[in-house]
Amino acid sequence: MSRPALYAGLLSALVVLAAASLLIGPAGLSGLVVTEIRVPRVVLAIAVGASLGLTGAALQGLLRNPLAEPGLIGAAPAASFGAALAFYFGLAGYSPFAVPLAAMTGAGTAVVLLYALAGRDSSMLSLVLAGVAVSSFAGALTALALNLAPSPFAALEIAFWLLGSLADRTLTDVYVAVPLMALGCALVLTTGRALDALTLGEDAARSLGVDLGRLRLTLVAGIALAVGAAVSVSGAIGFVGLVVPHLLRRFVGYQPGRLLMPSALGGAVLVLAADLVVRLVSTGIELKLGVVTALVGAPFFLSLVLSTRRAMR
């Protein structure tokens, strides 16, 4: 598939899905319902999906490992922990900004920690290891908050929020989170050329004039912003950052730089589609978006791995 064809396909899928998402729902088509209930949902699905797809592709390029995903550097789990704390201390009740701000503080702290652990000049390996450490630490803290929750209802609220959803978000969530996601994505998108050079190896990239320390800093900051803001409105939505770059890699000649933009679009399409599925199949209690992406994503990923193995034989 040529590049224009790929973009055209992704964009038209995005437009069709967004239109369907705006038109379908139990409350009919009154103006207020569309602008206040469905528009925030569609905008956030696109922004969250694009952030997850893009950051997944960038991390896979940076680490030259197809298993990398945004959760790996600890930003997503730390953002979840921040949000859990906002619920735990009841801050979420005071202001609609409390949960997003707490989640982004969590993501930011994770990045600072990551840099303290694996500084500017260390290897990619120590970056991954530090990320895993931050990630498990944040996971443990979230579990601790659940463990010590002041009441069974509070614990349930945190647990359900962590499952990931875009249901009933408001325009306030859009105003708070989307600019930060956009800023993060813009930072990540500047790294395309350096990521392409990196496919030749770190030394070759350095000789081509790529400042690896700066590349890492830009990417980690961008990913923290994008993923932190995404998690802060949606909770954890798994598998998008892992699957989307895999699906699209073959269409861009396996070049990580050229994979970035299609992955952002693909992520948006995937999350929008998953959210539409959630709304259409849920006749009763609404399924959680994060549950559905993982439920559909995991078997799909497995089949992808199996077919790749068959092709390599």
Place this chain on the structure above:
Amino acid sequence: MRLAAAALAGAFLTAPVAAAPARVVSIHLCADELVMALADPGQIASLSWHAADPAQSYLAERAVGLPENFGGAEEVIALKPDLVLAGAYSGRETKTLLRRLGVKVLDLDLPRSFADIRRQTMAAAEALGHPERGRTLVAEMDAKLAAAARKVAGLPPASAILYQPGGVTMGKGFLEDEILRQAGLGNVATTLGIEGQGSVSIETLIAARPDLIIFGVEPDAPPSLSARMLSNRVLVRATRARPVTLPPILWTCGAWFTAEAVDRLANARVALAKAP
């Protein structure tokens, strides 16, 4: 002129504080129960999907046949409600969104005492346009509480613990603590320093030697590993405590019927005094 003034004054006197809402939607189990008890059936546009579940809802049989909802904002808006009743710790985004859309939302907090229950019942009754029904419900509850207090009056202090699957118990500051106190029982969880929700291991419980262990399980709850811990005979034998079961339906949503939990525990307290 004087007649007109009198008619005007009369109109002011008889006019309700606010017009009773014609379409009420509840999106939380605890609110469902209050709505069913306080509103006219014709006022109820929809109740939460738990309302008709006899394992969870105290007035389940009254909810049968009423439209149910799953608490989504679009679903609620489609019902064109005048008033939405919601509960603490759930549907946070939905409540924010509904308020943005100009829907009146009454948020019921988790009651931590019988005083909270009185306040909440009256708030719901006034919002639903039937304050007199609220007063009746509160009076019913207070009569039941007073009757329970008479049963245990003069009995020496006894200790008890509410023991739920997983060793979960409730201490100081929670409704469960006051339920025990009103039934003439000292809460072992509170003595052990637990504030709010906590857990007590079987060994700690045995060492604390309560007179009464109140098992907080539904009689026909689905089996679970943590519920098995409760059927531990060692527990009852080692503590020589008297076992009582108290279905969570009576107190999970603190409401007027929680007085029944106090009454049952007061009876258990009296039986304990009579036992050799």
